[in-house]
Amino acid sequence: MTLSTLPLGSHAASGVIELSQITDTHLFASIDGDLLGVPTWHSCRAVVNAMKEEMTGCDGILATGDLSQDQSALSYRHFVAMMAELAPPVFWLPGNHDEAPVMQAELDAAGISQAKHLLGEHWQVLLLDSQAQGETCGRLSDGQLAMLDEAIDTYPHHHLLVAVHHQAVPVGCAWLDQHNLRNADVLQSRLERHCASKVVLCGHVHQGFDEVRQGVRYLASPSTCIQFKPLSDEFALDHTAPGWRQLSLYPDGRLSTRVWRLPPDAFVPDFSARGY
Numbered sequence: 387m388t389l390s391t392l393p394l395g396s397h398a399a400s401g402v403i404e405l406s407q408i409t410d411t412h413l414f415a416s417i418d419g420d421l422l423g424v425p426t427w428h429s430c431r432a433v434v435n436a437m438k439e440e441m442t443g444c445d446g447i448l449a450t451g452d453l454s455q456d457q458s459a460l461s462y463r464h465f466v467a468m469m470a471e472l473a474p475p476v477f478w479l480p481g482n483h484d485e486a487p488v489m490q491a492e493l494d495a496a497g498i499s500q501a502k503h504l505l506g507e508h509w510q511v512l513l514l515d516s517q518a519q520g521e522t523c524g525r526l527s528d529g530q531l532a533m534l535d536e537a538i539d540t541y542p543h544h545h546l547l548v549a550v551h552h553q554a555v556p557v558g559c560a561w562l563d564q565h566n567l568r569n570a571d572v573l574q575s576r577l578e579r580h581c582a583s584k585v586v587l588c589g590h591v592h593q594g595f596d597e598v599r600q601g602v603r604y605l606a607s608p609s610t611c612i613q614f615k616p617l618s619d620e621f622a623l624d625h626t627a628p629g630w631r632q633l634s635l636y637p638d639g640r641l642s643t644r645v646w647r648l649p650p651d652a653f654v655p656d657f658s659a660r661g662y
């Protein structure tokens with residue numbers, strides 16, 4: 387057994403599980419640190435405030451990596467402090483910018499769950515680590531794939547939501563798709579043998595994305611700071627505002643989802659930037 391499973395309940399009589407995803411907060415030790423002109427603590431702060439207003443009856447929050455930009459302990463403490471204001475339990479996985487040992491220590495010390503497998507009556511959620519040491523692209527290790535196999539084999543009738551930092555299908559930005567999940571074909575072939583619904587949810591690409599490929603629904607979501615311009619081969623920032631994603635998982639395997647954003651021009655990046 388490699389899975390450590392936590393029950394995932396629904397607050398609703400209908401049994402619908404409501405989740406929110408927050409991703410790519412890119413926080414610094416300094417609350418005034420900025421990424422390409424966007425002060426990431428302040429933009430995350432604004433997103434969390436908006437989440438507090440909009441969220442009703444959320445059963446869990448999925449934090450899908452790149453929580454820190456400078457890998458400092460303090461950056462993770464800022465994240466923890468904001469999450470403490472949200473009532474639902476938070477679950478997390480690392481992104482390429484995270485320093486996993488520091489992240490784990492800080493989130494653990496704050497009492498945030500280390501669970502990576504959440505089990506509801508009809509759905510299971512698996513949070514996978516796609517960090518490839520020292521690389522911007524991602525890869526699922528044999529250990530992570532073993533967790534996936536175990537989830538599929540043990541709960542073959544449960545609908546499956548896999549959360550992972552890197553995109554498993556190209557989003558259509560050449561500069562960004564070079565930093566993809568390298569062994570996405572292995573993930574796809576494992577998912578093909580799962581007969582219930584399957585959804586893969588990622589961060590990393592700082593944009594909304596929602597497409598079905600070979601029976602799997604692939605979702606990506608805005609960052610709480612800078613946004614990347616969709617369908618751009620070269621690095622380009624987008625005018626859309628920071629945001630988060632809300633997901634409703636229905637007992638029959640359907641999933642409805644919505645991207646929420648701050649008002650337009652809430653945080654304007656430096657559009658002359660060519661990378662970071």
Ligand SMILES: Nc1ncnc2c1ncn2[C@@H]1O[C@@H]2COP(=O)(O)O[C@H]2[C@H]1O
Binds near residue numbers: 590660
């Ligand atoms: N101009 C660029 N060309 C290619 N990759 C870039 C460029 N600028 C930044 N990156 C990397 O691409 C990554 C995509 O999202 P990340 O937040 O992981 O961090 C980004 C950088 O590591």
Ligand SMILES: [Fe+2]
Binds near residue numbers: 591592
């Ligand atoms: Fe990121």
